[in-house]
Amino acid sequence: MHPERWLSRWYPAFGVWAFMVTSLIKDTAACESEERLFHKLFTHYNQFIRPVENVSDPVTVHFELAITQLTNVDEVNQIMETNLWLRHIWNDYKLRWDPKEYDGIEFVRVPADKIWKPDIVLYNNAVGDFQVEGKTKALLRYDGMITWTPPAIFKSSCPMDITFFPFDHQNCSLKFGSWTYDKAKIDLLIIGSKVDMNDFWENSEWEIVDASGYKHDIKYNCCEEIYTDITYSFYIRRLPMFYTINLIIPCLFISFLTVLVFYLPSDCGEKVTLCISVLLSLTVFLLVITETIPSTSLVIPLVGEYLLFTMIFVTLSIVITVFVLNIHYRTPTTHTMPRWVKNVFLSLLPKVLLMQRPLEQQKKSISRKTKKGSASTSGKSKHSKHKDSKLHKEQQCCHCDKAAELTTTKRRRLSHQSLKWMAEYTEYSPEVKDVISSVQFIVEDDWKYVAMVIDRVFLWVFIILCVFGTAGLFIQPLIADT
Incomplete structure (x- = not known):
């Protein structure tokens, strides 16, 4: 084989081999240099001695805190858990x-211990290691500058101010x-x-x-010495959407149900059943809240104030409802309506509340019938002179007794018995008997109408209290922020 061809074939392989050998030699030399370093x-190094040339000199430590996660805020135990990086720099x-x-080594990584x-x-620190x-x-670094950034999970004590829970802000340090x-010394x-929140x-x-x-x-x-500390204050704000949807809004709806009573x-x-059901629902919500807020007697949280306000609200509605039912089921047989009740609840308040009683028209027709009936009765009395004198005397006696009864009850409405007696045992024209029956019906329904007026009064009172009480409570965090 020609030497030039042989060299051209194996020359790249020799180049790669030479590069690998050179790199290996350099790495070996670097490892040897780092080992020598x-x-x-550390041959004669003592990690328990402060690194100062003069004993009276302090070690200057630069400190920085970086947070990676706010893990948990425990309101019950008043603990804030954070994931931190603590950067220490000293020489x-x-x-x-x-x-x-x-060999140009400028940085080395050394075990912190x-x-x-x-x-x-x-x-x-509240739980776990302090250090x-x-x-x-x-x-x-080659000039003796050390940078040590250990990660740590701390559970620190944090006094919680839950006055405006769940719209609260906390200041934890x-x-x-x-x-x-x-x-x-340091x-x-x-x-x-x-x-650092990057x-x-x-x-x-x-x-x-x-x-x-x-x-x-x-x-x-x-101690007599002065100690240096670095304090980081975390001003945190609760995101209230979870509590608003799952706690505040249901409470609002339940409290507004009280108005419908x-x-x-x-x-x-x-x-009464509706009132008690609302009260039990609010009690359940109060039990749920006690598991999420700190057990403290210093302040009452905003939600607790609202539930307490609503529970008093519902309790009053139960008392008022019992009173209204007592009024509703009264009759002229058992109770005589005082004049001031008639003036206030049958005349004054219905006009103020824009209530119109359907029986008002019936009263007008009764008054017209009364006039006709009186004229008919006077005509009939002339013809009754030809009747038996004994019967006439008995009727006169009865009328005298009735007149005496009406005189003793002058400023009171006719009782149920007197109206019934007049309708059954006296001889009046059919028109007068219709008038007596209508008056008897109206007297029986007056108590029910009084109960209806009382219901309407407290309907508006509770609507006003519910709206302004709710707004007054939940506007407090906004005022506190400003």
Whole structure:
């Protein structure tokens, strides 16, 4: 075979082989350089000693908080659960090197438990570890600058103000600081003034309105030293759609059912049943709410106030309904209607409420019949002079007795017995008997009409109370926001 052809065939293979060998040599050299670097850095390194050249100098730690998720807000136990990234940046002079001596290596990843770390803890932690775990690695730069960003899930204490639940805002804080080092040993500096939310995953129930950080230098009663902490305040707002659809709107509908109690006729016999059913429904809703709000006696939540208002509302409707039913089933036989009741409930209030009684027309016709009947009776009395004198005296005696009875009840309506007696035992013309029967029917229905007027009065009163009471309660969060 010609040498040139042989070289042209195998030359690419030799090139690939040479590249692989060269890369392997370089990787081996890099691994050797990194191994030499680790050996150089950590041979005599003590991770328990603060990295300062002078003991009196503080270690300056730059701190930043990044939130990835607002996991849960537990109103009952008053705990806020968050998924966080805690970025720590400080300088360790003992971990420096010259990149030229180690094949240009500028960054190395080192286990966090191999280096000194600031003991930053969450002061107001409620459940779990106060300090983050050191299982993650730290990024070490050649000039000794260390960046350590461990993830952590914290459950912090958060006092909940549930006055306007479910239209409430909460202000929960996360207080970070060194547990053992005072300001003379560790000086915390905050990076930026806001929490990093670039990787935040939105919550379905809560919205973070603002998350700001502040540095504080505090002197505690236990110690003479000054301790530095960085506190992040999370101002969160509840998204009320879930509670509005599943709680508020059903309560509104149930409370408005109470108004219909006064529109329901008394003869149906279901007025009290409807009131009690509404009261039981509200009681069930109140039991549901007690499982979702904190057990506190300091404030009553807005929904609790509304349910309490509605329960009082329904209880009053039951009392009023019983009173109305008592009025409805009264008769002239058992109760005599006072004059003020007639003036107020039969004359004044119906005009104010634009109620027109169908029997008003009947009363007018009765008055016309009365005039005709009186004329007919006077004519008949002239012819009755020829009757037996004994019978005439008995009738006169009866009329005298009746006149005496009417005199004693002068300012009262004729009783049911007197009307019945007049209709059965006196001799009047058919027109007068019709008048007496009609008056008797009207007297019996006066109590029912009074009950109807009372129902109509409380119908409007409860509509006004329900509308303005509901608006007054639920407008409070808007006023508080402004």
